[in-house]
Amino acid sequence: MENKRNHENHLEGKIALVTGGTKGIGKAIANRLMQAGAKVIVTARTQSGEANPAYHFIAADLSDPEDVIKIANEINELFGGVDILVNNMGANTSPGGGFSTLKDEHWDEALQVNLLSSVRLDRALLPKMLEQKSGVIIHISSTSSRFPIWESTMAYSVAKAALNTYSKTLSDEVASHGIRVVTVSPGLNKTAAIAAFLEDLARNANITVEEMTGKLFERLGGVPMGRMAEPEETAELVYFLVSQRASYITGANYIIDGGNFPVA
Template identity: 60%
Template sequence: MEKFAKELTGKLALVTGGTKGIGRAIADRLLEAGATVVVTARNHPGDENLKSYFIPTDLTIPSETDKVVREINKKFGTIDILVNNMGGSTSPSGGFAALTDEHWENDLQLNLQSSIRIDRAILPQMVEQKGGVIIHISSLSGILPLYESLGAYAVAKAALNNYSKSLSKEFTPRGIRVAAVSPGMVKTDTMGAYLQSLSDTSGRSVEEVTQDLMTSLGGVPMGRMALPEEIAELVGFLVSPRASYITGVNYIIDGGANPSF
């Protein structure tokens, strides 16, 4: 693997939602591969060890998108790699009846529309340079929805999967590879807070609700959650020259939970 150590040298990468969890692990992985990495998030994590260039922004606000891209272009040049990692849900549990128009709109903005906007801002420069890679971080929920607690989020991620495929069909002939990555349960602070909230509302232990969640996915043969670094390793490969023939796919990385191929 030593010959691949700096395979992204000279490449400029943008990782949205890149200051913690999966996004942070991806940013660190691309840095290790030699890329210059810019990360965005709504707030700075206050981590002095953050090695990527940070731009505070809320990409659910349309005007913020062009501002971010202009700053990156001015400071670093054109973007070669885009990893759309922003996402999440603040919608309540309780199934369909618990969701208002605002809940649906918030989840669609964060998990779908924000990716579409940043793609729209960056694709022209990728087309001009006749190359680039776009990775959309989706979720197993987009394939196996958990209606009780993540209904709107799951619908948004399913739409992101379809959009990612559509984008790949249109832009791969122009030299731009597009793929999606759908993690299952990943051991992040956000997942920990989510499991704690389920524990608090149900009166059951975190261990019990974690097992229930794994069971609701059909069981996780690996018997554990993924580590953020394991997701990042897949993304690191997909954006590299070694994946030059890979486009238009959705990689499920879930410890074997998905019952289909």
């Protein structure tokens, strides 16, 4: 019984920040880290639903450099830094239709939300990790970074591909200082965001959501497991990667997509 308790609480004493942690994959990650004993800080533009008293919530827009500084200052003042940083913030906000529909502002927003928000937060919180010579940074990317759909994810896919390269480069720089940096690339997860995305595509194509879901699976080359992931399944991978069990893992990009990706 004692061994089981220690196993379940092995993140006890760790401070973790999860961005975009009020819904979807981010919420599932925050819940899983808390279950493992971590003190969890969650940031998002607004609190979604009822506030969870188990978390320390910071309202912030990570595409705003001043808000990133505000987050770092509050965390350093209250907690002395973080041991675990999960950069989960990201969204496909650009219109579909390919290159001709994407204006400069669409490209800029995609890069701000999906790349630069993580770059800024890493830069703000890494100094404390470097001081303590330990820490884990997880960047939540997407299989879209390597398997883009020009009709609907062009800017998003490009930004996530840049995040992958940045994450690998950062891991090389800080590995010798005791800090691990890992990328997680989920495929389709059953979240409110993907539901809204499918509803929008279905409306534009004048077909049902079920039909559009089938077409999306076909467009992606099929999902051998035949379903989307539950956010909790993606969170379980993140939980493993931030734990001591993954102590020799850094610089890698873990794809979790039900077998969808077309190459090994």
